[in-house]
Amino acid sequence: MGDWELLITGCGTSHGNPPWGYPQLWSEDPRDLRRRAGAVLSGPDGQVLLIDAGPDLQHQMRDPDRTWDGRSYPARCIVRCDGVxxxxxxxDHSHGLNDLRHLxxxxxxxxxxxxxxxEHLDAVQTMFPFCFGDPDKLYYLGSPALLSVAMxxxxxxxxxxxxxxxxPMSHxxxxxxxxxxxxxxxxxTDLKQLPAEADVYLRDLDLLVLDMLREQEHSTHLNWVEAQAIIARLKPRRTVLTHMGYEVKYREWxxxxxxxxxxxxxxxRCRFTA
Ligand SMILES: [Zn+2]
Ligand SMILES: [Zn+2]
Known part of the structure; x- marks a missing residue:
């Protein structure tokens, strides 16, 4: 089985960042300009999977790696999806489901x-009932045609x-x-405690993508000390921190x-073994 590619299409926390209205918190470093958390996984045979479908989805599909100049045809746009x-x-993880209709x-x-x-599929089906149902009828009505697959x-x-x-993890x-x-x-992502029972699924990791909100503690996300403890516990070969708050400035960290x-x-972007 060939390698897959991970592309982080958004690495910000729920508001995205930096926040407007607070000029003192702004950052001019483009690496601190973060959309809501999500990723594209690309397979060796052209497969495209998405992780989450947040409110920035349309921008993430049109300009996945933020290289688009805003005018010419966005050559790297995502035109296929084999699952989410x-x-x-x-x-911040589900309110872009409607935009899947373009895919x-x-x-x-x-x-x-x-x-x-x-439980999460039921929740999004309650929030967006028009996206689920008979896929043929939905598509021709112009609604997203989504199937709910419980794992x-x-x-x-x-x-x-x-x-x-x-x-399962605890948020x-x-x-x-x-x-x-x-x-x-x-x-x-979006974890506060990783249950001990999860370790059996997390052995010999080539790549770990991990929630790390900020330095200070938070009730629903890992802070830096907690993220380091998870890294020490799982010993992945490489770790990528994501879902970061505005406090986490790239140049300082x-x-x-x-x-x-x-x-x-x-x-x-990086590759990982499948
Ligand atoms: Zn989140
Ligand atoms: Zn969350």
Missing amino acids: LLTHDHA NRLMGGTPISIFGAR TDGALTDVGGLPVIAF GPAGRTTGFRCGGMAWL EPRLPPGVVMAYDGY
Whole structure:
């Protein structure tokens, strides 16, 4: 099985950042300009999977790595989707589901499967009932044609040729989120505690993509000390920090990171073994 590519299309926390209205908090470093968290996984046979579908989805599909000049045809745009891995139903991860309809259109009406935990799929179906139902009728009505595919925790699922295992994590008082092991990569965002039972799915990681909100503690996200503890526990070969707050300025943080740990930016790419 060939390598896959991870492209971070957004690495910001729920508001995106930096925040407007606070000029003192602004950053002119383009690496600190972050869309809501998400990624594109590209397979060796042209497969395209998305992780989450947040409110910046349309921009992420048109200009996935932020290299578009804003005028010419965006040559790197995403025109195919073989499935979406949904971490949870929070707005910053799910409120772009409606924009998947353009990908339905580009694929001639082919429905898109949304993979995740039953409770999160039920929640997005309640929020966006017009996206789920008979895919043929939905597509011709101009609505997104989405299929809800509940994953069993701990079971191996083939998603577009990528072996994926879903497992539960704690988002603190916000409830459950789903972590994904995808071949040699693991995607762990929106977590506060990683249950000990998850370790069995996280051995021998080539690449860990990890929630790291900021230096200060937070009730629903890992801070830097907690993220370091997870890295020490799982010992991945490489770690990419994501879902960062405005407080985390690229230029200030980069020099302090230990070997093997980097910060994401919108457009960050790397390969991982499947
Ligand atoms: Zn989030
Ligand atoms: Zn969340």
